Amino acid sequence: MTGIGFELLATDGRARRGRVTTAHGSIETPAFMPVGTAATVKAMTTDAVASTGAEILLGNTYHLMLRPTAERVAQLGGLHRFMNWDKPILTDSGGFQVMSLSDLRTMSEEGVTFKSHLDGSRHHLTPERSIQIQHLLDSNITMCLDECTPFPATEAQAESSMRLSMRWARRSKDAFVERPGYGLFGIVQGSVYPELRAESVAALSDIGFDGYAIGGLAVGEGQETMFTVLDFTEPAMLKQRPRYLMGVGRPSDLIGAVRRGVDMFDCVMPTRSGRTGQAFVRRGTINIRNARHAHDDRPLDAECGCPACRSYGRGYLHHLFKANEMLGPMLLTWHNLHYYQDLMREMRGAIAEGRFEQVASALEARLTEGDV
Numbered sequence: 001m002t003g004i005g006f007e008l009l010a011t012d013g014r015a016r017r018g019r020v021t022t023a024h025g026s027i028e029t030p031a032f033m034p035v036g037t038a039a040t041v042k043a044m045t046t047d048a049v050a051s052t053g054a055e056i057l058l059g060n061t062y063h064l065m066l067r068p069t070a071e072r073v074a075q076l077g078g079l080h081r082f083m084n085w086d087k088p089i090l091t092d093s094g095g096f097q098v099m100s101l102s103d104l105r106t107m108s109e110e111g112v113t114f115k116s117h118l119d120g121s122r123h124h125l126t127p128e129r130s131i132q133i134q135h136l137l138d139s140n141i142t143m144c145l146d147e148c149t150p151f152p153a154t155e156a157q158a159e160s161s162m163r164l165s166m167r168w169a170r171r172s173k174d175a176f177v178e179r180p181g182y183g184l185f186g187i188v189q190g191s192v193y194p195e196l197r198a199e200s201v202a203a204l205s206d207i208g209f210d211g212y213a214i215g216g217l218a219v220g221e222g223q224e225t226m227f228t229v230l231d232f233t234e235p236a237m238l239k240q241r242p243r244y245l246m247g248v249g250r251p252s253d254l255i256g257a258v259r260r261g262v263d264m265f266d267c268v269m270p271t272r273s274g275r276t277g278q279a280f281v282r283r284g285t286i287n288i289r290n291a292r293h294a295h296d297d298r299p300l301d302a303e304c305g306c307p308a309c310r311s312y313g314r315g316y317l318h319h320l321f322k323a324n325e326m327l328g329p330m331l332l333t334w335h336n337l338h339y340y341q342d343l344m345r346e347m348r349g350a351i352a353e354g355r356f357e358q359v360a361s362a363l364e365a366r367l368t369e370g371d372v
């Protein structure tokens, strides 16, 4: 098998149950990837991440090229060895992070030049350099360097941005070193415009990739627009290849996107909001810092089997956050990741049994019960 493998095991409507196979193991889909930006899923050991059921992590080219550099990670055995995670890793290519984190950046046909948000040093990222960095990291799934088209964008702006990304996709593919168990994903752009999305899907399919990400979403367009874009983009995408919706999302986003044929997800939501005291539970969300949890001895979610819910009450978690104790962010991060994996596992089972719509509607109905 050169590249990565993908088996489509079952479908239920447009929802898909599949399996991605890589050199570091397989991933059951639909799958959620915890974000491990700087070679760590913040506040979690890799054993803790594995205990939630996660089978693949996301790393970031942008952060790791700045610190400690890709060459240092390679020198120390690659990202798997470096961070003690022996399962698959996907790395984003850096374009999105440059635009959202660095300053003084200039875009050209060649690539993007930017100043580090850490120390102001200048850096140059091209498709070729991004692919080389992800190779040095020993990433199982490499992402093409693209431009995430800002939202909103006029059709002309979106067209020009998407076509640049398609030229960069060709250069990324030419720079990628094919290895069994390692793959390269293209990224569909085109903002909210059906013809541009279709042109991008066709361009990437002609080049040929191991999987196809849907980029340019979760950039402030809102859930309804995101679903509309999925509704007209997904049908044109190759069925025998994984689809990855970048940067998504909240539980209701995941349910709606799985319903529309997405196989893979990543988002900082469960980890970043966990650190600020927001817990995702089956009935909605809980802000543990709210005074009404101070005397409540119930677990965050009675149906959750995570270490936080098994051993601690809301009153204790409330105390930890009020006292700014580091165990607070650790436990809420662990809970959120565990809940996200439970949600994906429940959807995988439902698709396999042909009960997706029934299960998804019930999950969505419970979520609207609000802050509990």
Ligand SMILES: COC(=O)c1ccc(CCNc2nc3cc4nc(N)[nH]c(=O)c4cc3[nH]2)cc1
Residues within 6 Å of the ligand: 092, 093, 094, 095, 096, 143, 146, 147, 148, 149, 187, 214, 215, 216, 217, 218, 219, 246, 247, 248, 267, 268, 269, 272, 273
């Ligand atoms: C507490 O939660 C948060 O702070 C928080 C912040 C941002 C997002 C949204 C992230 N959205 C997003 N990430 C993305 C990453 C991307 N990478 C590439 N290469 N190309 C893209 O086209 C692209 C689009 C994205 N959209 C979600 C949650």
Ligand SMILES: [Zn+2]
Residues within 6 Å of the ligand: 300, 301, 304, 305, 306, 307, 308, 309, 310, 335, 336, 338, 339
């Ligand atoms: Zn829990």
